[in-house]
Amino acid sequence: MIRFEHVTKRYADGTTAVDDLSFEVSEGELVTLVGPSGCGKTTTMKMVNRLIEPTSGRILVDGEDIAEADPVSLRRRIGYVIQQVGLFPHKTVLENTSTVPHLLGWQRKKGRERAAELLDLVGLDPSVYGDRYPDQLSGGQRQRVGVARALAADPPVLLMDEPFGAVDPVVREHLQTEFLRLQSQVRKTVLFVTHDIEEAVRLGDRIAVYGSGRIEQFDTPATVLGAPATPYVADFVGADRGLKRLSVTPIEPGDLTQPPVVHLDDPLSKAAARLAADGARWAVVLDDAERLHGWIPADAADGAKGTVRDHARRMEAWLPVGAPLKQAFSTMLQHDAGWIAVLDEDRFLGVLTPARLHEALRRSIDADAGGIARGDVQLQTVADV
Numbered sequence: 216m217i218r219f220e221h222v223t224k225r226y227a228d229g230t231t232a233v234d235d236l237s238f239e240v241s242e243g244e245l246v247t248l249v250g251p252s253g254c255g256k257t258t259t260m261k262m263v264n265r266l267i268e269p270t271s272g273r274i275l276v277d278g279e280d281i282a283e284a285d286p287v288s289l290r291r292r293i294g295y296v297i298q299q300v301g302l303f304p305h306k307t308v309l310e311n312t313s314t315v316p317h318l319l320g321w322q323r324k325k326g327r328e329r330a331a332e333l334l335d336l337v338g339l340d341p342s343v344y345g346d347r348y349p350d351q352l353s354g355g356q357r358q359r360v361g362v363a364r365a366l367a368a369d370p371p372v373l374l375m376d377e378p379f380g381a382v383d384p385v386v387r388e389h390l391q392t393e394f395l396r397l398q399s400q401v402r403k404t405v406l407f408v409t410h411d412i413e414e415a416v417r418l419g420d421r422i423a424v425y426g427s428g429r430i431e432q433f434d435t436p437a438t439v440l441g442a443p444a445t446p447y448v449a450d451f452v453g454a455d456r457g458l459k460r461l462s463v464t465p466i467e468p469g470d471l472t473q474p475p476v477v478h479l480d481d482p483l484s485k486a487a488a489r490l491a492a493d494g495a496r497w498a499v500v501l502d503d504a505e506r507l508h509g510w511i512p513a514d515a516a517d518g519a520k521g522t523v524r525d526h527a528r529r530m531e532a533w534l535p536v537g538a539p540l541k542q543a544f545s546t547m548l549q550h551d552a553g554w555i556a557v558l559d560e561d562r563f564l565g566v567l568t569p570a571r572l573h574e575a576l577r578r579s580i581d582a583d584a585g586g587i588a589r590g591d592v593q594l595q596t597v598a599d600v
């Protein structure tokens with residue numbers, strides 16, 4: 216969808232910002248460009264919508280050499296979220312969001328409807344925020360408007376230059392989660408610039424790690440973290456890459472263990488027998504429809520009368536299958552839980568324990584395309600953190 220062929224950009228003062236760059240982003244793929252300040256990320260991005268012209272080489276968008284495209288119509292096909300958000304201060308949120316539809320000559324009503332729909336999509340209620348001005352929003356809300364505006368004309372390609380750079384880490388993580396959800400619905404072809412490796416691995420289907428003006432490695436987050444191609448990349452992703460892998464390794468059904476399961480209406484005596492048979496200290500409690508209700512400790516079931524319902528405790532710590540191991544880990548810490556339940560929609564699949572979490576991380580490292588030896592990988596344990 217976006218293809219760089221031997222692209223070089225040399226500025227008038229002789230600075231080579233991008234040096235013989237070749238890579239390709241597939242349709243519907245999100246590629247993050249990550250690297251230190253000044254390594255050429257913004258330059259790369261601005262060449263795609265011709266805000267900057269390459270010195271040599273060519274860039275194809277959807278098979279078309281963009282040097283031959285009309286820059287204005289090219290830009291309308293490419294949503295752009297810039298480093299400093301760049302909302303018009305004297306226009307309301309709705310007006311800002313419908314800027315591009317307006318430029319495209321859409322009728323005002325249609326443009327505003329589309330804008331309202333998009334504000335909803337990025338989590339801003341248009342009836343609350345639509346008529347506000349940018350300075351009446353928080354930093355995170357402004358960034359969401361920036362994303363909504365870039366999506367307004369439904370462009371197939373999105374360029375995002377540190378779109379979440381101006382907010383604190385908590386808001387940033389929230390925006391990332393929302394953006395991933397959004398991207399799973401709209402499936403744009405995205406080039407996403409960041410200098411934050413955590414953000415790069417979290418969002419990217421693949422990531423391009425930039426040195427100065429060049430790509431040092433272009434691969435999946437798991438491979439970049441598991442098998443850095445050069446010492447530079449290893450240094451850039453950091454000594455704690457074993458830990459960072461947690462955020463790119465999903466929980467799989469095979470990682471789970473099966474504790475004893477009892478049901479809400481079971482007599483406690485039956486539950487106690489079930490627990491004793493397994494020598495278990497607790498059981499998972501499901502309702503009639505096999506949905507997770509909670510758990511029951513062995514000592515609550517032992518010798519007591521009544522049903523499981525009377526003694527079941529609510530489950531706070533649960534996650535959907537496919538969630539990253541990092542989330543499992545932080546949920547365990549947050550709830551001080553020795554295990555967490557894993558669900559597929561409503562269905563209970565099993566539980567993840569710290570030992571299984573560790574095995575899952577091993578699995579993901581062993582599965583690397585690079586096939587690095589186990590002994591080469593330093594896994595940090597909780598005690599190191």
Ligand SMILES: Nc1ncnc2c1ncn2[C@@H]1O[C@H](COP(=O)(O)OP(=O)(O)OP(=O)(O)O)[C@@H](O)[C@H]1O
Pocket residue numbers: 226227228230231232250251252253254255256257258259410
């Ligand atoms: N108009 C220009 N004239 C000369 N040099 C420039 C110009 N624009 C950028 N540069 C230089 O090109 C290099 C790459 O700049 P670029 O903006 O692409 O970096 P970046 O990776 O986006 O950095 P940051 O993370 O700080 O945004 C830098 O050394 C910068 O100083």
Ligand SMILES: [Mg+2]
Pocket residue numbers: 256257258298376
């Ligand atoms: Mg930049």
